[in-house]
Amino acid sequence: MFDCVIVGFGPVGALLSLFLSKQNLKVAIIDKNKEIYPLPRAIHFDEEIMRIFQMIGLSEKISSIARIGTKGMHFVDDNNNLLMVRKGSEKVGDQGWQKSWYFHQPELEKVLRKEVKSSKLVKCYLGFQAKSIKQDDCEVKLTCVENNNKKELCLKSRFLIGCDGANSIVGSYIGGETIDYGLKEKYLVVDLKVDNRFKKVNDLPDYTVQHCSLKRPATRCYISKKRRRWEIKVLPSDKENEIKNEKNIWKFLNKWIDKRCGYIERAEIYTFKSIIKKNWFKGRVLLAGDSAHLSPPFLGQGMCAGVRDVASLSWRLHCYLKQGFPKSILKSYQTERLPHVKKFIQLATECGRIMSDPKINLKTNKKGNTKLFDFPRPRLEHGFFKRSELSGTLLPQFIEKNVKTDERLKYNFILLSRVPVQQKLSHNLKRFVTTIKASGEIRNWMENNDQLAVLIRPDKYIFSGAKNEIEVSDLLEHLSQLSKKNKLFSY
Secondary structure: OEEEEEEOOOHHHHHHHHHHHHOOOOEEEEEOOOOOOOOOOOOEEEHHHHHHHHHOOOHHHHHOOEEEOOOOEEEEOOOOOEEEEEOOOOOOOOOOOOOEEEEOHHHHHHHHHHHHHOOOOEEEEEOEEEEEEEEOOOOEEEEEEEOOOOOEEEEEEEEEEEOOOOOOHHHHHHOOOEEEEEEEEEEEEEEEEEOOOOHHHHHOOOOEEEEOOOOOOEEEEEOOOOEEEEEEEOOOOOOHHHHOOHHHHHHHHOOOOOHHHEEEEEEEEEEEEEEEEOOOEEOOEEEOHHHOEEOOHHHOOHHHHHHHHHHHHHHHHHHHHHHOOOOHHHHHHHHHHHHHHHHHHHHHHHHHHHHHOOOOOOOEOOOOOEEEEOOOOOOOOOOOOOOOOOOOOEOOOOEEOOEEOHHHHOOOEEEEEOOOOHHHOOHHHHOOEEEEEOOHHHHHHHHHOOOOEEEEOOOOEEEEEEOOHHHHHHHHHHHHHHHOOOOOOOO
């Protein structure tokens, strides 16, 4: 019997298995593919995602295979006039990391899989396809079929999590309606390995360019010195079998680069969608990543959303399975994550519409400058927290003496306080809450926000704050009641 079985061994599934195993949960992970998919897929993550990698102890390894993006994303029209810019920066932001990172997904998966395989609490079943799911009040039974000899395998677990992508078998089992934000467009995605000895390669911009056009919208991505990506809209008049042959691809690319400068690593037509499933769980079966939501790639936030799912879900499963929390804590996972991911999908969808209709008046802001925008940082609307001025927001990460504050906080419930509060913790709370006396930059931040104490969740979202001793006591009593078995909490 496993605590959790995960279907899908991509970045989201692999990362979830690591978070769960680090919390002493027994995990099985299955995937129909035995090997890492060798070609590029996701290429971007942001500062919050690097912070999540840091939580699992992999930031150093992942930063070594990723590139920091400093110049943002530029939207231009057919005449190369700048319409708007997603801000770029070389500086470390309030999450403790630079705001944009570019990578080659097979390299990222290699790092994650190596870490997974080193864990004694994770068992991998590769080359197995999920066949059927059955559950009762106590467990889930997943029947799998081995690819080659059709050998069946039955895995039993307390929970089953689907991280198996857009065509999720687990998602099909859960079923239910979807929320569609109206974008459904085909794009030819072309990945190139380039030769930097050529001037045309070096003259390409070292940032992402979104070409907004009624004729043919396109995206150019700078992944690394060796890799570039084009995403070219497929028009209704195009013949799909013809448009993706090598001769026609080079006709598209010839505006910027020619055949001498590199070779095509991948060329496929994808349908970009903007969809969120209304139901992310059914009994003991849950969803994360693309199995729960699909974002157009115009902001590079597809994988990011799945990683945020993992950081939010894993501690909840631990609280329920190891700390005796009520099952309602799992329901708050969707309550928090769905509105959050909605903000990103809506923005990405709007960017897609702008690319197809540059007549949209986005050229300048009120001051006459190029319109600037950035990724949203939405506050959690409803979920597992006590409403206060800071609840539902991310705790900033500070750097003192070259040490990031999360290294002290780890992936735990942390009560940061400017005064001693250990004696205020009940026996119930002492089993999962660690108290730390605030010092340095964190203390300064708390003083500036008039907080005597702040309770931080493992995912670094603020549960609540307290301005005085009475509010500290109220906060701890509130958390104690929420954590007691068979006690339900209101959203």
